[in-house]
Amino acid sequence: MxxxxxxxVSKSFGGLMVLRGVSLTLHEGELRGLIGPNGAGKTTFFNILTGVLSADSGRINFDGQDIGSYPIHQRARRGLIRTFQIPQPFSGMTVLESTMTGTHMYYRAEVWSSVLRTRKEREEEEEARAKAKEILRFVGLADRENALCANLPVGEQRLLELARALAAQPRLLLLDEPTAGLRASEKEALKEVLLEVNxxxxxxxxxxxxxxxxxLCSRISVLSYGELIAEGTPEEIQRDPKVIQAYLGEGAIAT
Ligand SMILES: Nc1ncnc2c1ncn2[C@@H]1O[C@H](COP(=O)(O)OP(=O)(O)OP(=O)(O)O)[C@@H](O)[C@H]1O
Ligand SMILES: [Mg+2]
Incomplete structure (x- = not known):
């Protein structure tokens, strides 16, 4: 399904057409790759899917509903969750607190800080804390629970991004360059986590x-100058002349 x-889906910034009629279908359970040279429009596409930007034209159907006009939080509540290309650490918070904020939409965390809390609210906070701890163990950040987010090295910030996204119980997880800045060993570890998430x-x-x-991916879609130029298995993508052409000068398609 x-x-x-x-x-x-199309989008222009001023005179610059950044997405040109992009059509992409994802099936439940897929781990799809979306690649393309710098500036191809990948992050813009994520911004449109999540509601940060609105498309100039096109339709977005998620889980059987046309969500094109839904605000960000309504899309998130339905399970459309993303991470950011540049990690966005919540500077004053610990790793555990930051992960707990991911559960906001399920546990009414905004009431936690109030003095007059009901027992139910205290129970919700405990539930969110337990859930966040479980997720931190899962991504391998259990021993960093009490560290301040802002003090984490980049590898751990990426894991925290993922933890916060997982706390929101995604049905579709959009990951924007989750391994950027990671060492080879950290990438391997993250790959294992992603396979488990998938x-x-x-x-x-x-x-x-x-x-x-x-x-990681059994199918890959390729964007170039805002246009989806190819879709297929890793083998098909690597030998597709249009893809090779798009990457010429980047020298990046060879593995
Ligand atoms: N808010 C904006 N205003 C104007 N131009 C923008 C804006 N956001 C993105 N662009 C332009 O749109 C194009 C696509 O950018 P986008 O960030 O989506 O590319 P990308 O595929 O994610 O690239 P990268 O691999 O470098 O992250 C680029 O030319 C970029 O400069
Ligand atoms: Mg990008």
Whole structure:
């Protein structure tokens, strides 16, 4: 079953057409790669899917509903969750607190800080804390629970981004270059985590590291200058002349 159907999505910034009629269908359970040279429009596409930007034209169907006019939080509540290309650490918070904020939409965390809390609210906070701890163990950040987010090295900030996204219980997880800035060993560890996540969650993975994409994804879609120029298995993508042409000068498609 299709969980996401984007049809004919276009977007311009001023005179610059950044997405040109992009149509992409994702099936439940997929781990799809979305690649393309710098500036191809990958992040813009994520921004449109999540409601940060609105498309000039086109339709977005998620889980059987046309969500094109829904605000960000309504899309998130339905399970459309993303991480950011540049990690956005909540500076004053600990890793555990930050992960707990991911659960906001399920546990009314805004009331936690109030003095007059009901027992139910205290129970919700405890539930969110337990859930966040479980997720931190899962991504490998258990021993960093009490560290301040802002003090984490980049590898751990990426894991925290993922933890916060997982706390929101995604049905479709949009990952924007999750391995950027990671060391080879950290990438391997993250790959294992993503495969585990994918057992329950559909993933659309924007990634520049071809080794990572080609080893994780069974299908890959390729954007170039805002146009979807190819879709296929890693083998098909690597020998597609249009893809090779798009990457010439980047020298990045070879694995
Ligand atoms: N808010 C904006 N205003 C104007 N131009 C923008 C804006 N956001 C993105 N662009 C332009 O749109 C194009 C696509 O950018 P986008 O960030 O979507 O590319 P990308 O595929 O994510 O690239 P990268 O791999 O470098 O992250 C670029 O030319 C970029 O400069
Ligand atoms: Mg980008």
């Amino acid at each position: 299709a969980i996401l159907e984007a049809a004919g 057992k329950k969650t559909t993933i659309l993975l924007v990634e520049h590291d071809m080794r990572v994409v080609m080893s």
